[in-house]
Amino acid sequence: DVKVTQSSRYLVKRTGEKVFLECVQDMDHENMFWYRQDPGLGLRLIYFSYDVKMKEKGDIPEGYSVSREKKERFSLILESASTNQTSMYLCASSMDRGSDEQYFGPGTRLTVT
Amino acid sequence: GENVEQHPSTLSVQEGDSAVIKCTYSDSASNYFPWYKQELGKRPQLIIDIRSNVGEKKDQRIAVTLNKTAKHFSLHITETQPEDSAVYFCAASKRTGGYQKVTFGTGTKLQVIP
Secondary structure, three states, rough: OOOEEOOOOOOEEOOOOEEEEEEEOOOOOEEEEEEEEEEEOEEEEEEEEEOOOOOOEEOOOOEEEEEEEEEEEEEEEEOOOOOOOOOEEEEEOOOOOOOOOOOOOOEEEEEEE | OOOOEEEEEEEEEEEEOEEEEEEEEOOOOOOOEEEEEOOOOOOOOOEEEEEEOEEEEOOEEEEEEEEEEOEEEEEOOOEEEHHHHHHEEEEEEEEEEEEEEEEOOOEEEEEOOO
């Protein structure tokens, strides 16, 4: 059974702070993804990674960066948090490049004040 | 890039009735169409999917249909139950640069009224 965990369920940060969101998967999946979920906008891809130390921009990468130093861990970094980054952040993983199904983490609800 | 539109954004049905959610996509290269269900406070989970070489797929009370020519696909839930209440996301996926790139719809909040 695939398990994707995220470091926090709820997070409150101040404008300008550097924020780290962590995601860990335990099934040796190659691909990992970061989405943000906003009402009426669905799931939008921020960044994804298909291998250690590799990363690719998604549809809305501005204001974010990522790090993947180990296969099981994918971090999302908000260099200087802003109020418009208040959102639900979902991490996901999939087995390999040819895989379709994504397994999601429980989400982190980030509030930037 | 791919654009996936999903309708309706909210849907209320009486228990036992059917529910239909529709999606359209823009990129004819998309070849995989999953549906995810997200219950309140929980993570999205895959409930059914269909590939471009298939027109219809059924799994108990849920079914998905795909019309490649018109670029639209639909989720059908029959004999709805209160536990079907959730947000449903459609998605279109295609292979690009060696990966399967998934684009999600905006979601449909389904409420089943007992």
